Amino acid sequence: xxxxxxxxxSDAQWTDLLRxxxxxxxxxxxxxxxxxxxxxxxxxxxxxxAWLPAWVRRPAYAALLGxxxxxxxxxxxxxxxxxxxxxxxxxxxxxxxxxxxx
Amino acid sequence: MAYSLLLHATSELPLPAGTxxxxxxxxxxxxxxxxxxxxxxxxxxxxxxxxxxxxxxLLRSPEEAEDVAQEVFVEVYQTIGQFRGEAxxxxxxxxxxxxxxxxxxxxxxxxxxxxxFTSLLGFTNNLLPEPPDHAHPQALLEGAQQLQQxxxxxxxxxPQQQVAFTLRHEQELSYEEIAAxxxxxxxxxxxxxxxxxxxxxxxxxxxxxxx
Numbered sequence: 001x002x003x004x005x006x007x008x009x010s011d012a013q014w015t016d017l018l019r020x021x022x023x024x025x026x027x028x029x030x031x032x033x034x035x036x037x038x039x040x041x042x043x044x045x046x047x048x049x050a051w052l053p054a055w056v057r058r059p060a061y062a063a064l065l066g067x068x069x070x071x072x073x074x075x076x077x078x079x080x081x082x083x084x085x086x087x088x089x090x091x092x093x094x095x096x097x098x099x100x101x102x
Numbered sequence: 103m104a105y106s107l108l109l110h111a112t113s114e115l116p117l118p119a120g121t122x123x124x125x126x127x128x129x130x131x132x133x134x135x136x137x138x139x140x141x142x143x144x145x146x147x148x149x150x151x152x153x154x155x156x157x158x159x160l161l162r163s164p165e166e167a168e169d170v171a172q173e174v175f176v177e178v179y180q181t182i183g184q185f186r187g188e189a190x191x192x193x194x195x196x197x198x199x200x201x202x203x204x205x206x207x208x209x210x211x212x213x214x215x216x217x218x219f220t221s222l223l224g225f226t227n228n229l230l231p232e233p234p235d236h237a238h239p240q241a242l243l244e245g246a247q248q249l250q251q252x253x254x255x256x257x258x259x260x261p262q263q264q265v266a267f268t269l270r271h272e273q274e275l276s277y278e279e280i281a282a283x284x285x286x287x288x289x290x291x292x293x294x295x296x297x298x299x300x301x302x303x304x305x306x307x308x309x310x311x312x313x
Contacts, residue, residue: 013248014303018271020249025272029154029168034146036168037175044176 127191134182146175149192152273153199159272160203160264162253170206174198189282196275196283200265207257248306255305256298263298266291 130148133141153174158167177198185194256264262284269275269283280291 010303010307014306017248017252017306020245021252021271022274024249024253025155025159027155027158027164027167028151029171033150033154033168033171034143037146037172040172040176041179 124190128187131182131185131187131191134178135185142179145178145191149195150175152192153195156196156199156268156273157203157206159268160200160257161206162257166206166210167203170199170202173202177202193279193282196269196273196279197285200269200283204261204265207261252302252306255302259298259301263294263301266294267298267302270295 130141130145134145150171154167154171157170157174158164161167161170174195178195185191189197256267259267265284266280269280270277275283277288277291281288284291284294
């Protein structure tokens with residue numbers, strides 16, 4: 001069975017086609033390429049410096065908010081009362097004393 | 103890291119004369135890392151054709167190739183501080199150029215798919231973007247048509263095969279150099295090229311029959 005990929009003539013055409021492809025690859029950028037790269041870098045730098053204050057501002061806002069929360073919340077949490085030592089103490093501490101019936 | 107390197111303008115690039123290419127590249131990198139603008143200018147002048155033609159081979163569009171080539175040199179400028187010289191400078195640049203070009207390709211195909219999808223849903227009345235046609239009138243000739251067909255088929259190859267084939271047959275890199283760019287072995291490159299050639303010849307066979 002013959003393989004069409006390896007017919008005589010086909011190889012020569014393939015080689016010629018690859019040679020043409022290689023010749024086509026000799027392309028160059030337009031003149032003043034470096035100037036355009038430099039301009040792109042400068043534009044990128046300008047963008048970076050414009051972006052920087054906004055980036056810096058965000059943590060400043062967060063710090064300000066944190067300070068505000070601390071200032072509003074007071075000195076600290078209220079002391080939690082300890083557990084009653086006995087039922088009597090607990091009664092006294094948590095409820096007003098009832099008067100004895102006459 | 104964004105723009106950590108500030109280039110200092112100098113009138114001359116003091117590269118030692120008579121040094122080998124790798125030593126010259128190492129000296130160039132050292133000067134770039136010190137922020138020497140002349141070194142950056144030299145780098146661009148030395149590699150712009152190779153980077154541009156590699157991008158052009160993968161994208162077949164002068165505008166996109168220009169864009170990719172610019173991106174590559176901007177990236178070099180931004181990341182030269184991280185370059186440790188484990189690979190040759192040219193290898194690094196080829197790697198950047200091919201990966202950026204493939205990124206552009208992916209973006210382009212996503213855009214086309216999205217345009218197709220929106221046109222199906224009737225979101226837009228715009229026509230689908232036609233693939234760029236850079237055919238010269240001479241392309242009407244049969245040989246040029248075959249070449250165009252070959253270029254179309256190359257663009258349909260899997261990315262690794264496409265890069266290997268382009269670097270071999272358009273940039274004329276050795277198997278070792280291609281392996282270094284792709285970060286693989288020479289045997290793997292041989293396999294990629296074998297499969298790429300097989301696929302391309304199979305697809306081009308009908309047109310060969312009529313010649």
